[in-house]
Amino acid sequence: MIILNGGSSSGKSGIARCLQAVLPDPWLAFGCDSFIDALPAKIQASDEGIVFAANGEVSVGADFRALEAAWMDGVAAMARAGARVIIDDVFLGGAASQQRWLQTLGGLAVLWVGVRCESAVAAGREVARGDRIQGMAAAQADAVHEGVCYDLEVDTTQTESLACARTIAAHVSWSPDLPGLVSPGLWSSMWTGGWTALWRAARGCRR
Amino acid sequence: MIILNGGSSSGKSGIARCLQAVLPDPWLAFGCDSFIDALPAKIQASDEGIVFAANGEVSVGADFRALEAAWMDGVAAMARAGARVIIDDVFLGGAASQQRWLQTLGGLAVLWVGVRCESAVAAGREVARGDRIQGMAAAQADAVHEGVCYDLEVDTTQTESLACARTIAAHVSWSPDLPGLVSPGLWSSMWTGGWTALWRAARGCRR
Amino acid sequence: MIILNGGSSSGKSGIARCLQAVLPDPWLAFGCDSFIDALPAKIQASDEGIVFAANGEVSVGADFRALEAAWMDGVAAMARAGARVIIDDVFLGGAASQQRWLQTLGGLAVLWVGVRCESAVAAGREVARGDRIQGMAAAQADAVHEGVCYDLEVDTTQTESLACARTIAAHVSWSPDLPGLVSPGLWSSMWTGGWTALWRAARGCRR
């Protein structure tokens, strides 16, 4: 699996499509947008669901979190069933969002990619797209990366999506798969037993 | 879970959105269209992927089938994780498509719904939508139901999507969940041991 | 020209696409949606522009009206230049909207078509589409027809878009073109001189 994390209008979806084009095998690409499209319309008007404020702030409630957790389980199952999967997500909760994915993915080999874009540039691209609430790009540009640990970071401020995808694809080819799948039960206990700290330390993450 | 099966332009997606509106709990809705959107663009030009012929015929190859199987596993996992899920699908293989879902869903409670629409009416709606290849609706109108076994059938020829959704929703409320989940291993052996026939007989399906 | 007027979710766009399919000559189809897409995003947040209230009410201001008037002039010019043009519009002002078109079109042969749909049915289709603000269909179903004078009315409550289009197309083939174009100046004076009343009387319009 490849997980791309970045703020709104940072270029994640474009990179995902380029990855699908340059990687020799067929990869499925899903994003938090496709998950949101699957939600009932009424959940978007609800505090329990997801609320897009006029200033670009996004807040989510309990119903959203519950369905999102099930969706993440589904994504993990696709990967376990042998599909190559690219996810583009916006870690609204920063490190906490990554931890949710890690617990869900239970030992699957994942290439974690941070997609950076300077706040002002992302805000400009938001204007050019014309279909996003103004302010999301700026609100998310840095916040989504807070405390998140990556194998690789790309920056779309000066680099084209296709070039970013090629950099990522190069890592895919030599990325050593984890030795095997850990059972979800064992994984869960490893996790609560401090494995997060080990995983992060092994990758040289700050803090 | 609710699985809606019907030909192109029979009104499945509209019914799914209406179900999301009328059912009291939040349901996720995915469709074969959202799966196809997740595929690499290049797989659509390939015999191993999915080919939409100019006359409305759709043919799929080995790569498509492999990714679709993984996607179906993912959908099943979402449901097992507690999400209420609506799928709208086009059973290009008729009964064989249903059997693939049954094997994948391994004991999950599913309401099987056939979405019918007279071929000529569906073909007319295809023209009105303007974004589909002409001929798909007619080619699929009857073929996708061949040998498929339903709990319930609706017909959009004369009935609005919202009314169809209300009929379906009434069945959801009193549909007795299966007593519990069968382990995938047991399920698989039940299956190869002839359980399909039992399941179909219990529902009074015409072969 | 063919002008289709009807409330949101009454099926105008679908009829327009069917007309393009069944009419032997190539017709251009534009709609108020395509005009709104051409507006700056910022005008949608402004009282001078267009405001879509959460309850489905739509209100427009001076900037919107000025640009819309210019757009209508453009549509008239396309028709005068020889293009066959289908417009689907929502006459938020009822008879006043029609009068604006009549003044703009200055003697062009137009087939005026009312697209009716029972309010409850249109509201249901709005739910099924999933991309419209709930309440627009009900708010507009009757209001947009108030005082408007048609050559022909179709009702999508029970009749498919394609069948409606065939009915309309039959009128197009024998619709006698007006004898010739009246110059915009003469037209304008005819108009202020009471021609509206004559035009309406000739068509047997109520009041």
Added chain:
Amino acid sequence: MIILNGGSSSGKSGIARCLQAVLPDPWLAFGCDSFIDALPAKIQASDEGIVFAANGEVSVGADFRALEAAWMDGVAAMARAGARVIIDDVFLGGAASQQRWLQTLGGLAVLWVGVRCESAVAAGREVARGDRIQGMAAAQADAVHEGVCYDLEVDTTQTESLACARTIAAHVSWSPDLPGLVSPGLWSSMWTGGWTALWRAARGCRR
């Protein structure tokens, strides 16, 4: 009026949306894409209409040209009626396309803007968009500028859409309107009488 000309995936539409955001007055934005959307679906399968070949080549026939000419007349009429209009177009015919616009616009003040993008970069963005036929960007990158005369050129290879829009907007504010509208008849005779050459010479165009 502002006319943006550039190849597919050069960034014209994004610049148009940014112009709408940064210019103080409300501007309408139309593009060749919105014109193509207005065409009957069947005209896209026809040699008389528009054909998108699998290799990215685009060819147009007589029906397309006739409707396009009427659409251009409509755009001119919108501008004459007082609307500020931004057009983003792809001059498939290079200088001949510009000449068609010039004849149609008959003396309207126009800011001609070339939108350049290095062929390889545009081709990469085409992959990232995922909704265009591969090859259009490369086929059009240079061809659409051949012999075309601009007031201003921007290059999106290294410059963001918003920055390009700001550069263009600066020219809009001090661009002296032509002294007045020339009557279409006079214009037409000026035109056939060699005015093109004068117009081009006055702008210092090569050849």
